[in-house]
Amino acid sequence: MRLGDIFSLRRFGAIIGKEFVQMRRDRITFAMMIAIPIMQMIVFGFAINSDPKHLPTVILAADHSVFSRSIITAMRNSGYFQIIRTVASEAEADLLIEEGDVQFVVTIPEGFSRRLVRGERPALLLTADATDPSATSNALAAFRLLAEAALTRDLEGPLRHLRRNAPPLNMIVHARFNPEGIAKYNIVPGLMGVVLTMTLVIITALAITRERERGTMENLLSTPVKPMEVMFGKIVPYVIVGYVQMGVILLAGRFLFHVPMMGNLALLLVVSLLFIAANLGVGLTFSTLARNQLQAVQMAFFFFLPSILLSGFMFPFRGMPLWAQRIGEMLPLTHYLRIVRGIVLKGNGFLQILPNLWPIGVFLVVALFIGLTRYHRTLD
Amino acid sequence: MAEETPVIDVQDITKSFNGKTVVNKLSLRVSPGEIYGFLGPNGSGKTTFIRMLCGLLRPDSGSGVCLGFDIQKEAEKIKPLVGYMSQRFSLYEDLSVLENLSFMGRIYGLQNLKSLVHDSIERMGLARFANQLAGTLSGGWKQRLALTACLLHQPRLLLLDEPTAGVDPKARRDFWDDIYRLSEQGVTSLISTHYMDEAERCHRLAYLSYGNLLTAGTADEVIATAGLTSWLVSGDNVHLLAARLKAIEGVEQVVPFGNTLHVSGHDAEKLEQGLHPFMDKDFHWQKTNANLEEVFISLMQDREVQ
Numbered sequence: 001m002r003l004g005d006i007f008s009l010r011r012f013g014a015i016i017g018k019e020f021v022q023m024r025r026d027r028i029t030f031a032m033m034i035a036i037p038i039m040q041m042i043v044f045g046f047a048i049n050s051d052p053k054h055l056p057t058v059i060l061a062a063d064h065s066v067f068s069r070s071i072i073t074a075m076r077n078s079g080y081f082q083i084i085r086t087v088a089s090e091a092e093a094d095l096l097i098e099e100g101d102v103q104f105v106v107t108i109p110e111g112f113s114r115r116l117v118r119g120e121r122p123a124l125l126l127t128a129d130a131t132d133p134s135a136t137s138n139a140l141a142a143f144r145l146l147a148e149a150a151l152t153r154d155l156e157g158p159l160r161h162l163r164r165n166a167p168p169l170n171m172i173v174h175a176r177f178n179p180e181g182i183a184k185y186n187i188v189p190g191l192m193g194v195v196l197t198m199t200l201v202i203i204t205a206l207a208i209t210r211e212r213e214r215g216t217m218e219n220l221l222s223t224p225v226k227p228m229e230v231m232f233g234k235i236v237p238y239v240i241v242g243y244v245q246m247g248v249i250l251l252a253g254r255f256l257f258h259v260p261m262m263g264n265l266a267l268l269l270v271v272s273l274l275f276i277a278a279n280l281g282v283g284l285t286f287s288t289l290a291r292n293q294l295q296a297v298q299m300a301f302f303f304f305l306p307s308i309l310l311s312g313f314m315f316p317f318r319g320m321p322l323w324a325q326r327i328g329e330m331l332p333l334t335h336y337l338r339i340v341r342g343i344v345l346k347g348n349g350f351l352q353i354l355p356n357l358w359p360i361g362v363f364l365v366v367a368l369f370i371g372l373t374r375y376h377r378t379l380d
Numbered sequence: 381m382a383e384e385t386p387v388i389d390v391q392d393i394t395k396s397f398n399g400k401t402v403v404n405k406l407s408l409r410v411s412p413g414e415i416y417g418f419l420g421p422n423g424s425g426k427t428t429f430i431r432m433l434c435g436l437l438r439p440d441s442g443s444g445v446c447l448g449f450d451i452q453k454e455a456e457k458i459k460p461l462v463g464y465m466s467q468r469f470s471l472y473e474d475l476s477v478l479e480n481l482s483f484m485g486r487i488y489g490l491q492n493l494k495s496l497v498h499d500s501i502e503r504m505g506l507a508r509f510a511n512q513l514a515g516t517l518s519g520g521w522k523q524r525l526a527l528t529a530c531l532l533h534q535p536r537l538l539l540l541d542e543p544t545a546g547v548d549p550k551a552r553r554d555f556w557d558d559i560y561r562l563s564e565q566g567v568t569s570l571i572s573t574h575y576m577d578e579a580e581r582c583h584r585l586a587y588l589s590y591g592n593l594l595t596a597g598t599a600d601e602v603i604a605t606a607g608l609t610s611w612l613v614s615g616d617n618v619h620l621l622a623a624r625l626k627a628i629e630g631v632e633q634v635v636p637f638g639n640t641l642h643v644s645g646h647d648a649e650k651l652e653q654g655l656h657p658f659m660d661k662d663f664h665w666q667k668t669n670a671n672l673e674e675v676f677i678s679l680m681q682d683r684e685v686q
Contacts, residue, residue: 217470
């Protein structure tokens, strides 16, 4: 048996060519593919705020005193900070914040208590992952007040005179990745994932359901064309569409919203393929379940809504209840958002995005497996 | 003699969906160049059987060959040699005539595609529609395009599922002319239809009901084996007679044909006895051959009685 009997490039090419001609004919859908990213970007340009609490925090303490303990206790009591543990080195703290494992690092420098007692107004450093400003702004505001209040209680007896001076310590807040707290910086890269999810799932679900609904699938299946050729021939054009959409968003982000690009663009484009494929897999699965195009669209929305609400796009992920976070963790968009924000805003490299890359891979394999098995069954 | 090997030779083909048998132990043999008519009421299993022959569905049981290949195991080898035209127009409405044909040609891996498509368009009279979207063609031209598309790869067997439904008489005539021309070239056709005049054009016929093959053979054979006796009644106001004739024992069918009635039944003696009182000078009675429609309707009625 020749290779061409199993998979023929010619037939595969025929399907791709046909898809593009149909895409061109369907002007409205074609316009939507380009208009959706732009429209969403403008709509979501407004920041969506909420008040997330219990944000993971680590302490980097070079000074262990009653004062530092008071500050930590006060932070914990405020409800905004959840002190996970203390870390030993600055490098460890940096890694945690870069990978997005923690939102804050509190650094208590060496000789903090000694200098405090002497009235030298020592520095207290709070480093924040400010990628998503709405997640950190309330916590930051609270921090300024509570550290001061906590110390005031401790400054008793002979230290009472320190209260009189304006703040006994020098609080430094270091908002990393998005120092000005510009919501657009967070929203725009996030939109890339949202737009890809929305258009790709709907379009793939439709592309195959449409063939079945119009009866053209029957004709196609009576020819020597193989199911794999049909499937990949239908998916590839939409992968290209996905990249066009990414290009639109990246360009608009750069020139309209001046979002910086800290990381490697090539890395972003390569890992996006996995995400695009995962969405196409979902679309394919829906197309095997839906009986008509309307059902396909409904299913796509059924998937799209939790994606947009629970992925950390609409609301800060850590602000959501635990059960919602669990669901969010299963969605590819959640992980893709972290990857995009990591690369675009934090300059993450491959190793740093890896923890969010494999869940998308797992999702892809599961979606494709269900899609393919269902697809074969529909032939009979 | 290789030429006389049947194109289709299948035995005991059975297919059921969700426990409902749609095709029941069907055996069929079709010779090369034959035009084989497939008749039967809606839901009788015609479409399912045709879909099994072209590899769209796999039979639950049964065996046989189609174009020399095993229908159970070698569906992929049968597909390139078969031209299948489904009941519904199943080319792309948003592609032009030319684009549809080029696409189908590429799917079949044809060489010299451009000239091949051009020639087919010319031959089938589609030239003036070449760049028109298929969806904007009229029913007759859509059917013509579908036929062109399934002839492009020069199949040896055509499986045509109600190809002339909703098509005007002129287009039907053209369609049949093409089928006859192909038949002379040795192309075999299996055509399902509801039209009696088309059934009569076929070399051989098979009648299906609820998945069972009730009768098969040439039109004359089918009529002969049905054993129906038929009377042609004519005269003024003959239609007033119809209701009264239907009530007579031995009369199974009373069918108006213009200004005449066809009265038929299986038992010739009983029929004649029953009709005798009506045979007066007002009406002209004449014994005649049952036609195909009467035969098929009687087959359907027998089936329902069982």
